[in-house]
Amino acid sequence: MTVHRAHLVVFILITVHHIGAQLCTLHTHAEWENLERRASTSERFGSKLILIGTLNFKKKAHEPIALDHLDLQWHGAYLDNLSSSLYHKKNNHKFIPLEDNVICDGMWNRQKQRITFKFNKPYGLSAYTQFYVVLSIPCAQEDAVKVGWFTIEKASMPEIIQCSIPDKACILHMAQAGTVSSGSTISQ
Numbered sequence: 742m743t744v745h746r747a748h749l750v751v752f753i754l755i756t757v758h759h760i761g762a763q764l765c766t767l768h769t770h771a772e773w774e775n776l777e778r779r780a781s782t783s784e785r786f787g788s789k790l791i792l793i794g795t796l797n798f799k800k801k802a803h804e805p806i807a808l809d810h811l812d813l814q815w816h817g818a819y820l821d822n823l824s825s826s827l828y829h830k831k832n833n834h835k836f837i838p839l840e841d842n843v844i845c846d847g848m849w850n851r852q853k854q855r856i857t858f859k860f861n862k863p864y865g866l867s868a869y870t871q872f873y874v875v876l877s878i879p880c881a882q883e884d885a886v887k888v889g890w891f892t893i894e895k896a897s898m899p900e901i902i903q904c905s906i907p908d909k910a911c912i913l914h915m916a917q918a919g920t921v922s923s924g925s926t927i928s929q
Contacts, residue, residue: 764800764801764802764806764901765798765801765802765806765902766798767902769795769911769912770794770795771793771915772793773792773793773915775789775790776789776792776837776838777789787880787881788824788877788880789883790877791876791883792836793875793886793891794913795873796811796871797870797872799868799869800869801868805865806866807865807899808860808863808864808899809860809862809863810857810860811872811893811898812855812856812894813858813891814855814894815854815856816889817885817886818885820851820854820886822849822851823847823849823877824849825849825875825877826843826845826877827844827845827847828842828844828872828875829842829873830872836873838875844860844864844872846858874891889915890912890914890915891912892913
């Protein structure tokens, strides 16, 4: 390959990467909101339904971008089991965990300490898509979960997104709930 041809290949790669710039942004916002309306519910079932954060995708690309799963890696004390659900906000009302808004339940991998949200079919991102991550946390584990955090695994995203997400952009840190929103431009 000649030097001229090598420069052309590098230029094309840089151009393709640059064309992908600003196609999608992701903002995560950690929260800690007990969704149980009555304390007696938590006492009876021994767990609390907690909204731990939102994942906000803003898509600027005209071509479709779809997710078929999301992996959230846990960083914190070992958890034997963790129940979770992923919800989609369909309107401008305050979030309420209604069954109609559930996209899927998460599957906890005890060995990897990871939640996998596997969608029944690819979930197309709209211009603005907001997901809610809700955990059912045993009361005895609440303090341990409050000091840990989740990272969204880049490999669980479509290639157009994963190749340029900054490593620290996809964090839901419980200790910073309500105070920090980390944003990243995807495909920078």
